[in-house]
Amino acid sequence: MKTYGSGDAAVRALDGASVTIPAGQFTAVMGPSGSGKSTLVHALAGLDTIDSGRVFVGDADLTALSERDRTLLRRERLGFVFQAFNLIPSLTAAENIALPLTLAGRRPDPAWLAELVDMLGLQNRLGHRPSELSGGQQQRVAVGRALIARPDLVFADEPTGNLDSRHGAALLSFLRDATRTLGQTIVMVTHDPVAASYADRVVFLADGRIVDELPAPTPEAVLTRMARLDVPAQMVGA
Numbered sequence: 001m002k003t004y005g006s007g008d009a010a011v012r013a014l015d016g017a018s019v020t021i022p023a024g025q026f027t028a029v030m031g032p033s034g035s036g037k038s039t040l041v042h043a044l045a046g047l048d049t050i051d052s053g054r055v056f057v058g059d060a061d062l063t064a065l066s067e068r069d070r071t072l073l074r075r076e077r078l079g080f081v082f083q084a085f086n087l088i089p090s091l092t093a094a095e096n097i098a099l100p101l102t103l104a105g106r107r108p109d110p111a112w113l114a115e116l117v118d119m120l121g122l123q124n125r126l127g128h129r130p131s132e133l134s135g136g137q138q139q140r141v142a143v144g145r146a147l148i149a150r151p152d153l154v155f156a157d158e159p160t161g162n163l164d165s166r167h168g169a170a171l172l173s174f175l176r177d178a179t180r181t182l183g184q185t186i187v188m189v190t191h192d193p194v195a196a197s198y199a200d201r202v203v204f205l206a207d208g209r210i211v212d213e214l215p216a217p218t219p220e221a222v223l224t225r226m227a228r229l230d231v232p233a234q235m236v237g238a
């Protein structure tokens with residue numbers, strides 16, 4: 001449970017939401033605007049606290065950890081691709097990708113760095129700063145940064161929001177391949193039925209609860225399920 005505000009202004013953003021994210025799977029989270037998707041993902045990632053309930057990453061109970069231990073767990077086991085990529089302007093693409101490891105006093109494994117850079121098509125951009133990169137390239141740097149430490153779990157909030165359809169499709173294929181070939185666990189919030197169709201499973205939120213789920217989603221099946229929720233599908237994403 002998560003409530004914002006109090007009294008008449010209180011908003012119950014999560015209301016008995018219960019979800020399991022299987023390891024090695026790509027899970028998409030969908031639902032009408034305001035249904036609690038970002039709140040859920042922030043809670044799962046330990047970026048935000050909840051009022052009641054628990055969040056486990058493997059055996060670790062995030063809700064029982066101190067702020068400091070949560071931060072350490074995030075740094076060591078989780079990766080993030082959010083819409084504001086939060087790249088550091090003064091660092092090159094290569095330095096931004098390596099940042100989670102640099103912060104932990106470690107260096108990237110050269111073979112893994114080379115493989116990531118190759119998969120992301122950033123070979124010729126590693127010395128560039130974010131201001132010298134296109135939106136799509138910045139997004140790919142953010143994906144590299146999320147994966148460089150080989151986190152147990154990657155969270156992506158509308159990762160294709162700023163990309164044209166070609167780069168969006170490439171990024172989604174990359175994420176899907178990461179689950180297939182590396183066993184990467186991914187949770188992605190999206191409004192886009194086509195983006196959701198790259199996932200192994202879609203969970204649907206409405207009014208702060210998980211109301212439905214769909215394995216092996218196709219864009220058509222996702223649209224049909226969305227239409228069953230309160231808000232008409234064509235309004236979702238507004």
Ligand SMILES: Nc1ncnc2c1ncn2[C@@H]1O[C@H](COP(=O)(O)OP(=O)(O)OP(=O)(O)O)[C@@H](O)[C@H]1O
Pocket residue numbers: 004005011012013031032033034035036037038039040
């Ligand atoms: N910091 C906050 N203070 C007050 N209310 C908030 C805050 N953050 C979110 N809310 C409210 O909580 C509810 C859930 O918000 P949340 O951002 O999780 O929804 P969402 O499904 O991610 O929406 P969208 O698709 O529009 O991004 C909404 O009613 C929202 O107005």
